[in-house]
Amino acid sequence: MKIFLDTADVKQIEKWKDTGLIDGVTTNPTHLSKAKGNPRKTVLEICKLLPKGEISVEVTEKKPDAVYKQAKAIAKLSKNILVKIPCHRDYYPIIAKLAKERVKMNITLVFTLIQGLMMCKLGVDYISPFVGRWDDIDVDGVDVLYQLRHMIDEYGFETGLLAASIRGVRHFNEAIMAGSDVVTVPISVLEKSTDHLLTDQGIEKFDADWKKLGIRTFP
Numbered sequence: 001m002k003i004f005l006d007t008a009d010v011k012q013i014e015k016w017k018d019t020g021l022i023d024g025v026t027t028n029p030t031h032l033s034k035a036k037g038n039p040r041k042t043v044l045e046i047c048k049l050l051p052k053g054e055i056s057v058e059v060t061e062k063k064p065d066a067v068y069k070q071a072k073a074i075a076k077l078s079k080n081i082l083v084k085i086p087c088h089r090d091y092y093p094i095i096a097k098l099a100k101e102r103v104k105m106n107i108t109l110v111f112t113l114i115q116g117l118m119m120c121k122l123g124v125d126y127i128s129p130f131v132g133r134w135d136d137i138d139v140d141g142v143d144v145l146y147q148l149r150h151m152i153d154e155y156g157f158e159t160g161l162l163a164a165s166i167r168g169v170r171h172f173n174e175a176i177m178a179g180s181d182v183v184t185v186p187i188s189v190l191e192k193s194t195d196h197l198l199t200d201q202g203i204e205k206f207d208a209d210w211k212k213l214g215i216r217t218f219p
């Protein structure tokens with residue numbers, strides 16, 4: 001299972017990269033706007049930081065023809081880029097065209113099993129169901145992860161399931177349990193998920209007990 005960082009914060013990416021756990025990054029217009037600066041520069045910096053990682057970069061154009069052109073331009077920025085395109089019916093023809101041209105794509109804003117199936121049929125690399133945004137409107141967003149996993153396996157599609165819009169540790173756990181191929185995690189959730197009070201207490205206790213021995217060098 002791959003872990004992506006859901007951010008465009010270069011400093012955080014740099015920090016987490018050293019853990020050896022990060023397989024990629026998902027940026028979006030919101031993240032790039034928060035990062036400030038020139039978005040092209042930020043994207044290139046992220047691609048350079050994780051040369052073997054998969055970096056998602058979203059289109060910002062609206063009209064299908066313009067989205068197509070922009071997708072091609074984004075893909076040319078770096079070999080490790082996946083173009084993020086919203087799962088909207090107007091874009092189906094261009095997603096089909098880009099898939100035939102072997103442009104790597106991560107289809108974003110997927111909310112239902114049927115939307116996911118359509119994208120798998122078009123042969124995209126990843127579909128990103130947005131778990132948290134379902135929860136925001138009081139619907140359990142995790143269910144769609146299980147449905148999509150079942151659908152992909154049942155029909156033998158090669159599209160990867162990328163759990164997105166992860167709001168907390170529970171979503172992270174569920175993404176794992178549902179068999180997602182990737183989970184993209186905000187830094188705050190990754191921090192919470194990798195912290196444990198009992199681990200910290202355990203380290204302190206071992207340290208205190210060890211010091212009772214009075215030995216300075218070991219082994």
Ligand code: E4P
Nearest residue numbers: 006026027028132164165166
């Ligand atoms: C995924 O690729 C998106 O960047 C992200 O998960 C969006 O989640 P949000 O609902 O927190 O904006």
